[in-house]
Amino acid sequence: EAGVTQFPSHSVIEKGQTVTLRCDPISGHDNLYWYRRVMGKEIKFLLHFVKESKQDESGMPNNRFLAERTGGTYSTLKVQPAELEDSGVYFCASSQVWHNEQFFGPGTRLTVL
């Protein structure tokens, strides 16, 4: 069984540009989560999808971040326009049951110059 995959693995962009991150969860997992780790700080929750619906987006930092999960399969996280403080590693995770074991992808390292 394939695990959670994320694309790209690394992205380097300039301030003001747009970047779109993609996450493919484990097949059959209705729950999909986005997290972010800024260097030296803890991993922070961004949002949670159940199928195609946003269950909780309380962690989204501001309206420059837009997450979608059309069709309830893969998800995208768009940052537009990117700022320096958006740099960090963005993790995606999926699970069958909410609040139980989550399966994480390898993360996308975003660097905003």
Add this chain to the structure above:
Amino acid sequence: SQQGEEDPQALSIQEGENATMNCSYKTSINNLQWYRQNSGRGLVHLILIRSNEREKHSGRLRVTLDTSKKSSSLLITASRAADTASYFCATVPSGNTPLVFGKGTRLSVIA
């Protein structure tokens, strides 16, 4: 504010020794989970302990939970060089709230 906080921040031991990491949290929880992250990789779920459980084992891992002290510990016995990684505790607070991670403990096991 930060829910989970691991202690120590970094730990270096010899292969074969036991490693103990602690986690403290602030609010009531549904469950507490431990994850491992190898450098440059994603997080791997190790073990989940529910709020009504006090101890759980999985292979060389032993997790305890003390809800009165709002703390948990992860013990890795007979450590191996391959155990070198960052270890995170993550709490699921009571109610419909998301997983909250601590900053992690960086474990180095020297062969």
